Amino acid sequence: MIGFAAFSQGRMPACGTHAQFYNRDSINIVTFGASTVEGVPAPLGFQKHLKSFIENCYANKPVNIANNGIAGQTTTQGLLRFDAAIAGRTGLVMILMGANDATLIAEGKARVSTTLANMRTMIEKAKSKNLDVILGTLQYFRDIPGYPDPTKLVHRRNRAIDLINKGYKELAKEMRIEIADIGAVFSKNKQLYSDDVHPNAKGYYVMALVWFDALNQNIIANHLASHIVQNYPNPANSFTKLGFTLNTAGRVRVTLYNMAGQRVGVVFDDFRNAGYQEEQISTVQYPTGIYILNYELPNSRFSKKMVISH
Numbered sequence: 001m002i003g004f005a006a007f008s009q010g011r012m013p014a015c016g017t018h019a020q021f022y023n024r025d026s027i028n029i030v031t032f033g034a035s036t037v038e039g040v041p042a043p044l045g046f047q048k049h050l051k052s053f054i055e056n057c058y059a060n061k062p063v064n065i066a067n068n069g070i071a072g073q074t075t076t077q078g079l080l081r082f083d084a085a086i087a088g089r090t091g092l093v094m095i096l097m098g099a100n101d102a103t104l105i106a107e108g109k110a111r112v113s114t115t116l117a118n119m120r121t122m123i124e125k126a127k128s129k130n131l132d133v134i135l136g137t138l139q140y141f142r143d144i145p146g147y148p149d150p151t152k153l154v155h156r157r158n159r160a161i162d163l164i165n166k167g168y169k170e171l172a173k174e175m176r177i178e179i180a181d182i183g184a185v186f187s188k189n190k191q192l193y194s195d196d197v198h199p200n201a202k203g204y205y206v207m208a209l210v211w212f213d214a215l216n217q218n219i220i221a222n223h224l225a226s227h228i229v230q231n232y233p234n235p236a237n238s239f240t241k242l243g244f245t246l247n248t249a250g251r252v253r254v255t256l257y258n259m260a261g262q263r264v265g266v267v268f269d270d271f272r273n274a275g276y277q278e279e280q281i282s283t284v285q286y287p288t289g290i291y292i293l294n295y296e297l298p299n300s301r302f303s304k305k306m307v308i309s310h
């Protein structure tokens with residue numbers, strides 16, 4: 001069980017080192033969906049929290065979040081306005097939609113296959129506009145104390161939610177987009193709900209954390225500039241750590257030179273995936289002195305001064 005004390009409202013999430021190497025001038029997001037995206041009950045919503053998280057970690061990057069939520073809509077209705085919502089947009093689109101579909105599915109008035117087909121079309125449309133897509137899984141419906149449910153409607157709605165979320169995860173994997181697994185984090189924890197399906201203030205805060213994690217994963221995968229950070233400790237005694245960020249998977253080769261320009265040796269040579277990496281190397285075999293670390297990364301080269309002191 002998640003420790004909800006860790007989600008105390010107002011606390012900022014941890015910032016990864018990768019945030020230093022985001023390679024765009026701004027972060028632009030379209031949030032698209034129905035009532036949970038719109039923010040019900042008003043004036044709650046996740047966008048304000050999400051914006052503050054991003055601004056805290058991605059310093060000096062303007063953050064713009066557009067709210068395109070309309071309460072009560074199904075994915076079929078959402079699809080009719082999706083083109084207008086993403087027209088002229090850059091950056092990302094976060095989609096959270098399908099709970100109203102689940103209600104109709106539970107009543108035998110709609111099909112899961114239609115929901116998934118609508119979502120596939122939205123993703124394809126966003127990708128055709130070079131937008132990155134993050135797809136949110138749906139939170140469950142929950143029983144409201146004092147309201148009997150003799151027809152097991154909540155159970156049938158949640159069965160539909162399970163099927164939709166399973167399909168969303170398969171779509172995300174197939175179409176290579178990030179998933180924000182809101183359903184898994186929320187589960188049916190009553191601490192996060194204001195009514196049978198909408199989050200309360202704490203719930204929207206937690207939802208923003210899930211979106212923020214997915215946003216970071218998207219940035220790590222797609223929008224990092226190759227770069228290096230100063231090795232540490234520096235001066236080094238017996239070891240030091242090399243830090244670098246890759247914007248694509250590839251070979252990393254780090255060569256050590258002395259101040260006379262003579263090649264001392266290769267201290268690291270291997271393949272790594274995109275993202276921020278740290279590698280520890282031994283320095284016990286090198287005499288005390290000042291050295292240059294020459295980094296050869298995919299499509300770029302960097303150098304850093306390193307001091308060894310035994």
